[in-house]
Amino acid sequence: MNILILGGGGREHSIAWATKQNPKCDRLIVAPGNAGIAQIAWCAALDIEDGAAVVQFCIENSVDMVIVGPEAPLAAGVADAVRAAGVLCLGPSAAAARLEASKAFTKEVCDAANVPTAAWARFTEAAPAKAHIRSHGAPIVVKADGLAAGKGVVVAETLEQAEMAIDEMFGGAFGAAGAEVVIEEFMAGEEASFFVLCDGEDALPIGTAQDHKRIGEGDTGPNTGGMGAYSPAPVLTAELQHQVMERIVRPTLAEMARRGTPYSGVLYVGLMIENGQARLVEYNVRFGDPECQALMMRLGAQAFDAMHACAEGRLNDARIDWADDHAMTVVMATQGYPGAYQKGSAIGGLETLPETSWQMMFHAGTAEAAGQTVASGGRVLNATARAPGLRDARDAAYALLDQVSWPEGTFRRDIGWRALG
Ligand code: AMP
Ligand code: GLY
DSSP states (O other): OEEEEEEOSHHHHHHHHHHHTSTTOSEEEEEEOOTTGGGTSEEOOOOTTOHHHHHHHHHHTTOOEEEEOSHHHHHTTHHHHHHHTTOEEESOOTTTTHHHHOHHHHHHHHHHHTOOBOOEEEESSHHHHHHHHHHHOSSEEEEESSOOTTOOEEEESSHHHHHHHHHHHHTTTTGGGGSSEEEEEOOOSEEEEEEEEEESSOEEEEEEEEEOOEEETTTEEEEOSOSEEEESOTTSOHHHHHHHIIIIIHHHHHHHHHTTOOOEEEEEEEEEEETTEEEEEEEESSOOTTHHHHHHHHHTTHHHHHHHHHHTTOGGGOOOOOOSOEEEEEEEEETTTTSOOOOOOBOBSOTTSOOSSSEEEEESSEEEETTEEEEOSSEEEEEEEEESSHHHHHHHHHHHHHTOBOTTEEOOSOTTHHHHO
């Protein structure tokens, strides 16, 4: 098969790495890709949010299947366009991608399907939103309704913080994404993510993970896209996974089908767990980044079989062969991230790193310049490793980072602290 992956981060490098190992893969293309992906695939220049351009590219290059990495092309309807052209696609329709693109939409679906989640209310004006906050008290959670690159959520510890967030959102800090605001009850507990492939009817769990969103050690400082992740998430026991499938995933899929917008693709189920009960925090309509890197390291080549079965709507007879293993990925970022940072610094030591089914350095934000690999983004490298135990996986991931010489780079030394105790 000729396979096109849309995206250019560590998530897409790990998907490409797993797909490339599958005998079904003849030609692998990634758009736009990055310097690491370029070593295993053809990196094509393509506007990945332009459905017509993606379809044209598929026809010209005899692409059999498209895997969509990030949410923006999905919200823009790229999966609809690809499927309409008769090409297989992993990723939901724009209508189903509203599970990530609109928080109020997700809450409506949860209410209709009786899915356990935080109590909520929606507002289009500041005064009633503030009155709601005052009557409920802090802590309380304020969210811009639309896509805000992970920045549109404020977990307010005080009423003042919550009111400031309201003013910011209605003041246009997130553009159109903040025209509507959702206010939620604060949920205490431990967070974890659960990943399922869905084909409209059936759902196949493909792993659990926990990530570290804050920049600083001890989970302190500003939020980032994620500074590291590990899989499995110990808090998501087999019993809890069953509970999540029965009370959250299946009712949501049934409600989406009932609305005439069945969900097909990867569903990222963000959960809060307290006292043995899981509640939904959010859905994303794609793999998490960097959670995906840990999942792909564990799944290897069979990840593509599962994604292929999903795109063809035959998940009912798909299965995963699980090894009793653990994976961890540690993000190396440019100093300054998630604030302002410089691009273009040279990264040394990458050529001699081991590349095995146990240890891989996935590239997130790298480019090739004058024969050198340089940093081209905030999150730049994802040191990823797998082992029978999490401690060994962690040591192997950090061992990769020790071999990188990049003075402008930084990483957290404590990824996995919660699970490792
Ligand atoms: P979201 O983009 O909706 O996942 O929110 C980002 C982060 O904010 C989540 O990963 C949680 O850490 C936190 N969060 C969101 N909603 C809630 C809530 N209702 N209660 C507590 N924390 C929340
Ligand atoms: N790591 C969080 C996300 O991908 O949304």
